[in-house]
Amino acid sequence: MPLTKEQIARRIAREIQSGFCVNLGIGIPTLVANYIPDSLGVMLQSENGLLGLGPFPLESEIDPDLINAGKQTVTAVKGASFFSSADSFAMIRGGHIDLTVLGAMQVDREGSIANWMIPGKMVKGMGGAMDLVAGARRVIVAMQHTDKDGVPKLVNKCTLPLTGVGCIDRVVSDYGVFDVVRGSHFRLLEWAPDLSPEAVVRATGAEVEIAKGAKAMDV
């Protein structure tokens, strides 16, 4: 069995260090927040203008003026700040956000990512994704290993319109954890414990090296 979304999120949470400011995208990335220990003092950034994103509100706490980038009602933690969109992206573009986690339709061995458009089909827009991949100090992709038709999403060259070039550091999918060796290949570091590393390589649409010391993921 590949990993569940929750297992992907839990694995990514281990990448987060004490004192980090982190921006989590929509979907699996959002789940990462559930697995960050309070003791790390992490501040979550929401690009619509909040540093210090808290849990969803109780019914009695709902405030239409307080939402996250997914337009969900949220709360703010102690020590939070509110700011404009220009300040928010100054933070992001200026390299002050330690880590961003976002979803993808394709990632290639250049470290390029496509996640905002399917020509003639899906027109939603990039939102803040282009700024996040260009500006965050470290960029991790959380995604399913293949699309719903079983087509691999790790590829040698992205075919969909790009969100950013040469910007992805690591990918965590339901099949494993991969580093991008930019311009060359993916390096498999950990695989889903119910799969074999060879099966993961076979299910990947790009060159993959099994790292020395690679192991089954501890989930």
Add this chain to the structure above:
Amino acid sequence: MSKVVHSVKDALDGVNDNMTILLGGFGLCGIAENLIVGLRDSGVRGLTCVSNNAGVDEFGLGLLLQTRQIKKMMSSYVGENAIFERQFLSGELDLEFVPQGTLAERLRAGGAGIPAFFTPTGVGTQIAEGKEIRTFGNRQYVMEMGITGDFALVKAWKADTFGNLVYRKTSRNFNPMVATAGKITVVEVEEIVPLGELDPDQIHTPGVYVQRILKSPKLEKRIENRTIRKA
């Protein structure tokens, strides 16, 4: 001369066909909902609207899509609006996608007298096609232009009668930049207070940017994704 106006009609006096309108808001949070309804009711057409999102089908800017008053949108994300996607794919609506941070900075630059700037966002993507690329240090940057508009429609929490503004929580979003970039900036607020009541240290938008102030006749403050946790 008082900046305070008493009707949506007076607030939007001078809005004409084919104008560029800048709008604050993120999703439905912090949008000038009464002014948007007023735009619809005015019947103006051929508008270029600069707004991070396009509302939902039946609220916010979606209202002006329904009536086909918008010719072009400049936005970063329009995924919540089915009418939008349909009009765009059928070629009825022109669209310029702008990365969210670039949109914020283009408005900030426009309002601050900066005609253009260089950003790393979007280099190597279709957003950068046809634009000037420069290398600073060992990295490439794309030139993006400042944005100004004929009208800016802003939502704030409180204004004093000079137009000093205070926003509330994440309803601030694009509103401060939009406020600086309109030839005529109209703000709708929940409360208008006398001069001296707002702490000068806590003002988010100084009144110099604001030409007209309207107290919202009514506010729905619709929530897009109502999400709660159990006690």
